Amino acid sequence: MAMGWYLHIDMDAFFASVEQVLDPSMRGKPVIVGGRNGRGVVTSASYEARKFGVHSAMPGFQAKKLCPDGIFVPNRRRVYSEFSHKVFAILERYSPEVHAVSIDEGIVDLTGTDRLFGPPLKTADQIIRRIETELGLPSSAGLSQSRVVSKIAATLAKPRGLIYVPPGSEKEFLIPLAVELIPGVGPKTHKLFSRKEIKTIGDLLKRPELAARFLDLGEAQRRERRHDHSIGNETTLDKPLRDKEPMEAVLWDLVEEVGSRLRREELYARCLTLKIRYTNFQTISRSCTLPAPTRFDREIFDVVSDLLRQNIGQGRAVRLLGVSASALQSSGWQEPLFTRERRKSWEKLYQGIDALRHKYGENTIGAATPRNRSR
DNA sequence: TCTGGGGTCCTAGGACCC
DNA sequence: TCTGGGGTCCTAGGACCC
Numbered sequence: 001m002a003m004g005w006y007l008h009i010d011m012d013a014f015f016a017s018v019e020q021v022l023d024p025s026m027r028g029k030p031v032i033v034g035g036r037n038g039r040g041v042v043t044s045a046s047y048e049a050r051k052f053g054v055h056s057a058m059p060g061f062q063a064k065k066l067c068p069d070g071i072f073v074p075n076r077r078r079v080y081s082e083f084s085h086k087v088f089a090i091l092e093r094y095s096p097e098v099h100a101v102s103i104d105e106g107i108v109d110l111t112g113t114d115r116l117f118g119p120p121l122k123t124a125d126q127i128i129r130r131i132e133t134e135l136g137l138p139s140s141a142g143l144s145q146s147r148v149v150s151k152i153a154a155t156l157a158k159p160r161g162l163i164y165v166p167p168g169s170e171k172e173f174l175i176p177l178a179v180e181l182i183p184g185v186g187p188k189t190h191k192l193f194s195r196k197e198i199k200t201i202g203d204l205l206k207r208p209e210l211a212a213r214f215l216d217l218g219e220a221q222r223r224e225r226r227h228d229h230s231i232g233n234e235t236t237l238d239k240p241l242r243d244k245e246p247m248e249a250v251l252w253d254l255v256e257e258v259g260s261r262l263r264r265e266e267l268y269a270r271c272l273t274l275k276i277r278y279t280n281f282q283t284i285s286r287s288c289t290l291p292a293p294t295r296f297d298r299e300i301f302d303v304v305s306d307l308l309r310q311n312i313g314q315g316r317a318v319r320l321l322g323v324s325a326s327a328l329q330s331s332g333w334q335e336p337l338f339t340r341e342r343r344k345s346w347e348k349l350y351q352g353i354d355a356l357r358h359k360y361g362e363n364t365i366g367a368a369t370p371r372n373r374s375r
Numbered sequence: 376t377c378t379g380g381g382g383t384c385c386t387a388g389g390a391c392c393c
Numbered sequence: 394t395c396t397g398g399g400g401t402c403c404t405a406g407g408a409c410c411c
Contacts, residue, residue: 233380283406
């Protein structure tokens with residue numbers, strides 16, 4: 001089996017780097033994106049800020065304490081998105097097979113690009129240079145014949161590095177590394193591993209049943225992403241709420257955001273979910289699958305406010321509300337309810353007929369229509 | 376001065392169907 | 394007359410990622 005070459009590109013301190021590109025006075029300085037106004041967390045910290053111990057997901061006040069002279073800037077999602085597109089446009093010059101892992105990470109399939117661009121390692125080097133010269137953005141990369149290995153290599157290469165793992169040396173490369181480097185191994189799994197005395201990837205490889213689950217080196221049966229995506233908005237309340245009315249006001253805002261995003265993307269949702277986080281951080285979700293898909297604020301609101309009504313009370317204070325739409329599809333049924341319901345029942349009927357025919361033969365079922373049954 | 380907001384994927388149980 | 398086995402859909406929660 002011919003092995004492919006996978007180049008994993010990971011932008012360095014992406015949001016902070018973009019801010020530094022747009023405002024040269026920030027270059028070489030500790031830039032901290034997010035986490036201002038008291039609540040909220042850091043979403044990106046420049047390497048200058050990281051020297052002070054600031055990192056993403058850190059509460060803003062803590063970052064301020066560690067790095068009082070840091071330049072705190074608000075999140076500008078749209079701007080980062082634009083830069084992300086520019087980065088991917090560069091990647092796409094080198095291969096038709098580019099997979100966006102996230103806003104700042106991508107996999108370039110360099111299999112068979114030799115003839116056009118030369119050996120993969122040379123191409124990899126050229127790609128990160130080009131991102132730097134054309135956009136001013138630093139990035140790191142990992143190159144190998146395994147997606148997981150390339151991803152881990154890119155992480156280790158940071159910042160501004162490129163790690164190449166030659167074919168055949170993958171295990172040698174992985175064995176001494178900490179298990180937390182494996183994508184999908186978070187705090188919980190790490191703790192579980194610690195209890196089993198699994199500290200390095202080498203330790204994990206000695207346990208084939210676990211290794212198979214967390215480290216798919218062969219990638220033989222790589223699952224296709226379902227990509228049944230969802231659209232949602234949530235917000236942490238300025239102060240905890242107990243009463244329905246103020247919560248409904250927040251809910252309405254969220255519904256409007258979700259509704260307009262659905263319409264902008266020409267989508268309808270068949271499933272709606274309400275998310276509630278109480279002040280003790282317990283988080284619940286309540287979802288509802290609709291008889292017909294929708295993208296209309298009023299309909300969405302009616303459903304989620306119903307779910308809200310059923311899940312507040314007993315004086316429990318709520319700190320966060322979220323609304324999300326899933327089971328998305330590109331068209332809604334616009335027929336009136338009656339038609340729709342009747343069509344559904346017909347569909348059901350014919351499903352039954354098909355099944356019986358399959359079981360007992362084609363001619364057994366002619367009389368089984370609703371009309372005949374009702375007589 | 377507690378812990379954001381956007382997501383994906385996986386699991387598990389129950390309802391329901393054949 | 395005590396009971397299988399397969400499948401899908403729905404719901405809820407949780408781990409994880411950036």
